[in-house]
Amino acid sequence: MPTIADVAQAAGVSISTVSYVMSGKRTISQETRDRVEQAMVDLAYSPQASARSLASRSTSVLGLQAPIRAGVDVHVVMQIVAGALKEARVHHHDILLLTSDDAAGVERAARAGMVDGVLILDVETSDPRVGTLAELSIPSVLIGLPEGADQLVCVDFDFEAAGRLAAQRLAERGHTTVALLGAPPQVQARHTSYSDRLTRGFRAASAEVGLTATIHSCPAGPGATEVVDALLTDSPETTALFVHNEAALPFIAARLMGSASPIEIIALSPAELALPVPGVSDVIDLPAEELGAAGARALLAAIRGERQLGAELLAPRFAGEAG
Numbered sequence: 001m002p003t004i005a006d007v008a009q010a011a012g013v014s015i016s017t018v019s020y021v022m023s024g025k026r027t028i029s030q031e032t033r034d035r036v037e038q039a040m041v042d043l044a045y046s047p048q049a050s051a052r053s054l055a056s057r058s059t060s061v062l063g064l065q066a067p068i069r070a071g072v073d074v075h076v077v078m079q080i081v082a083g084a085l086k087e088a089r090v091h092h093h094d095i096l097l098l099t100s101d102d103a104a105g106v107e108r109a110a111r112a113g114m115v116d117g118v119l120i121l122d123v124e125t126s127d128p129r130v131g132t133l134a135e136l137s138i139p140s141v142l143i144g145l146p147e148g149a150d151q152l153v154c155v156d157f158d159f160e161a162a163g164r165l166a167a168q169r170l171a172e173r174g175h176t177t178v179a180l181l182g183a184p185p186q187v188q189a190r191h192t193s194y195s196d197r198l199t200r201g202f203r204a205a206s207a208e209v210g211l212t213a214t215i216h217s218c219p220a221g222p223g224a225t226e227v228v229d230a231l232l233t234d235s236p237e238t239t240a241l242f243v244h245n246e247a248a249l250p251f252i253a254a255r256l257m258g259s260a261s262p263i264e265i266i267a268l269s270p271a272e273l274a275l276p277v278p279g280v281s282d283v284i285d286l287p288a289e290e291l292g293a294a295g296a297r298a299l300l301a302a303i304r305g306e307r308q309l310g311a312e313l314l315a316p317r318f319a320g321e322a323g
Contacts, residue, residue: 067101083292163201
């Protein structure tokens with residue numbers, strides 16, 4: 001039985017182009033469309049029959065690529081993995097964890113028929129894996145929001161909206177000079193998607209509401225206090241911090257407990273990690289398990305052929321407030 005890969009090869013195009021021709025989700029030149037449609041006729045390709053064939057060869061295994069790179073918060077990653085695992089179990093699927101950080105590992109799993117689809121974590125704004133994912137013979141879902149997300153299947157927390165929400169809350173509280181203490185330098189240097197979007201939202205909303213805002217990368221652990229000391233030396237008028245760095249948060253809060261002038265802290269974190277930290281006034285909940293579950297649901301829907309291209313974003317909210 002011919003597959004979508006056979007059609008792509010016969011037409012001289014990528015698998016994703018064949019998919020776009022069939023779905024109509026992207027503008028394709030008439031000449032390319034004609035080639036694809038002719039290849040489908042020549043091969044007697046039937047999308048419905050192909051889907052039935054794929055279903056009959058199902059492994060009931062989802063791949064999950066969770067690279068543990070420098071600066072990554074392993075606790076939060078494992079919460080995302082746990083959410084995906086629980087959702088997969090509900091649907092009688094297993095999870096195969098891929099620890100590689102490039103496209104080669106995903107390709108190997110796909111070509112060996114080890115998984116029915118793959119979830120991708122730690123997504124960068126310009127992620128080098130995206131091009132390969134479009135060529136795979138199995139569906140993929142990114143837990144992240146890279147460039148060109150409208151032509152992919154993506155699920156993520158709305159970090160840009162979270163940045164805006166924090167800036168607006170700080171302005172409402174009467175602050176005028178604030179700072180974002182974000183991900184470790186390695187994460188920001190890779191332009192990891194969530195870090196870029198959080199910064200963009202916080203910076204834009206701060207400008208809109210009249211805040212003077214600075215952005216700082218922050219190491220995990222005790223080294224975060226050095227960033228705080230340097231910030232307060234350079235900008236002593238700072239009266240509030242927005243912290244998105246779960247491993248640094250307790251050290252930042254402890255350092256500020258002894259400061260001469262009170263400094264408010266709003267945290268973006270899984271609520272159960274940040275709420276017990278003394279000195280934190282508000283927490284924007286990062287629902288890591290829910291995010292993993294949403295990613296698994298999207299991937300299962302894509303495997304069934306029921307998930308359209310585009311992004312699904314989980315809206316931010318303050319812990320304890322209605323969604």
